[in-house]
Amino acid sequence: MKKNPKESGKQSGDTTLSTEQRILTAALAEFAQRGLAGARVDEIARRAKINKQALYYYFGSKDKLFQAALTFGYGKSMAGLDLDDLASLPADAAMRRVIGVIFDHFRETPYVVEMIAHENHYRGEHLTEDVLAAVREAVAPLRAAIRLVLRRGQKEGLFARQTDPTQFYLTVFATCMFHFANAFTLSAILGQDLLAEPMIAKRRRHLQDVLVGGLRIQPNG
Amino acid sequence: MKKNPKESGKQSGDTTLSTEQRILTAALAEFAQRGLAGARVDEIARRAKINKQALYYYFGSKDKLFQAALTFGYGKSMAGLDLDDLASLPADAAMRRVIGVIFDHFRETPYVVEMIAHENHYRGEHLTEDVLAAVREAVAPLRAAIRLVLRRGQKEGLFARQTDPTQFYLTVFATCMFHFANAFTLSAILGQDLLAEPMIAKRRRHLQDVLVGGLRIQPNG
Amino acid sequence: MKKNPKESGKQSGDTTLSTEQRILTAALAEFAQRGLAGARVDEIARRAKINKQALYYYFGSKDKLFQAALTFGYGKSMAGLDLDDLASLPADAAMRRVIGVIFDHFRETPYVVEMIAHENHYRGEHLTEDVLAAVREAVAPLRAAIRLVLRRGQKEGLFARQTDPTQFYLTVFATCMFHFANAFTLSAILGQDLLAEPMIAKRRRHLQDVLVGGLRIQPNG
Amino acid sequence: MKKNPKESGKQSGDTTLSTEQRILTAALAEFAQRGLAGARVDEIARRAKINKQALYYYFGSKDKLFQAALTFGYGKSMAGLDLDDLASLPADAAMRRVIGVIFDHFRETPYVVEMIAHENHYRGEHLTEDVLAAVREAVAPLRAAIRLVLRRGQKEGLFARQTDPTQFYLTVFATCMFHFANAFTLSAILGQDLLAEPMIAKRRRHLQDVLVGGLRIQPNG
DNA sequence: AATGAATGAGTTTTCATTCAT
């Protein structure tokens, strides 16, 4: 059913995408921007350039489409993270790299960030086992990378023993995602545009400094 | 906009709350849970135990009520943070204390966390100058505390010079808020209840360790 | 809420009816003619001269309105049957009278006949206890009249002992209702208009003759 | 309208039924249960285990399929009534037999009963000449049987002269069909299951008693 | 200040029917 065109970074044309793919892409964008309640089925159909009913033909209801978009978003989201050459770097440099990769990733796929936020407002009720399985699979490589690098640094006497990999994963995830998930609100409050290029670069560096710094064996701690 | 109805001769309502207060409280809860689009005016009226018209009488429209709830939530939110005796502590202990206070605060006022997230989806469009002024005033003590403690630590040679107070403020804010804003989604994904008491305590300690650790002058950094 | 205008036979004007009454009257007509699936909510609103949403305000859904119309129809239907002076007549004349009254009744309130038929297609699933109670109350006087007259005739040696009142009630009900419930189909098949006045009169007499005849003690039976 | 597709080389389907037969059988069941408006084309296709398009290929539209199902149902319905040996019985016994046969027939082919009821709601508009011819042919033997037995009984001085055969046909038809057409509704109202075996047997006997009794010359009528 | 009832404008959903293969 799916032609799986593998168009690399940016979608050059809609024609090579299957109807199902087009609907999912459109749904992800609309749901991410407006949430489940705020999203309009008509608008999703318009974006996907399909008839509204095709959407029901494929997905059954707005709710089910939301779930599908959630899964789709996560799957797409964590795919293609460049976490390959970490072993060749010192542990602290490797961890900086991981943080940078995640940060860049959230920067480039803002939808996922927002879907997570939306879903959280529904207290996870759309996270069926299907969705969860897809999500877990998607985040597995990232969690693994963090665990490996952390353990290595700990063995090498570079990182403090006490740090728990899952906790650190949450911390990295939180800080990187937060910046893009709350950029508008925070920009308004702080009175400076957090999405301007220099601010983003500054934030990236800060997080690498502080988070990797926080892992090290402390001089007097 | 507000008629400020003379403080109720007969207290027909909940306790001693004015109609306006009851509406705001109800609106904050409803908006936080369901967002602007998802919230139902009928439901807010029901929760506030008032007639739907009273709501329009006091606030004019759903949008305006959302703004009012945003301001109300923020005002309530940051009030009463116990940031007084920081000067008597060493800079690192003081910063641990600040992080703990913020973390505890988000734990206790979940609505605010969610309002910020919701508002972000509207790209900050409801953040009028009125709202912003209220928000800035509310967060000012917190930002000041972080800046003061950070500067002191830097002067005392405990913290690295390079760390920017606003950046660190964002990092603390992000990590503390994130835990409660995304607890449901993350609990489902990780397969463990992030809101269980031991997990919360663990997370609190981890954040204090890593974030304060990240501020220190690094042995080899 | 209800002004209860008690306009006797024909409704002279809609203005004296409450909104609820107008909706029910319109719904009964529409549902009777087209069934639950075939009825149009818009059409009911139009007939009732109200906004469509008022209908949801009062009744919640199309299904619930159907139930309400069913109850309403039954209640209205069996009200005002003239079954008073039966005791003054000989049992056979009294039973002829009862049959005539029922027959005339179905003739004049065709909606009820059709609602029963419709509901039967849903295998009674809309007959909640509320509806059933209303229906049972509505048919009670009729069942009582048949039972009393039948018992009297049996005591007086006019009617055969074996006849069961409920069975005879069903027979009367079936034959009287059937004529009007299936008049169109049957007219087409038989090639004669069963709703023409002479045909109706003939049918009425026939039923009185045969059904009361069937009750008598048979000469050689 | 019908392409009469050559009797299937490969019998992929249910048994040996042609596609057309399978569609008609499925349609009859669906239409009988839900009526024209309530029936779903998808559901008929599903029941018939064919693609929805085959249905349009064979019958053109939902309406035309309804007509075809009506004809099909009637044709099937009245076929095989065992009305052969009536002449050898006394007129009253013969008439009991006729009533029993019709009663049993409706018991066994409930769909027809419901189709008649449904069609009546459309005021007979689907009863084209084609359909009517089929129906008339189907009921002809039954009407003839009633007329013959009635006339014989009248000649023999057993039945009263006044009874009209068509009227009596209607009465028999009404009472027998009614029991099964309205069983669900009536069972709910009366609080007893009219389709339980003893109730059916009781009803059958009652109808034979009362209706044949009603034909007799009355002692004092 | 407060309320029950009403409503306009939308929104999701359904469904018979047709198209391309």
Next chain:
DNA sequence: TATGAATGAAAACTCATTCAT
């Protein structure tokens, strides 16, 4: 003949807002 996908039209239902009192 047969099918999976698509679609136009209409249907049920929702919801913020206002009216009359």
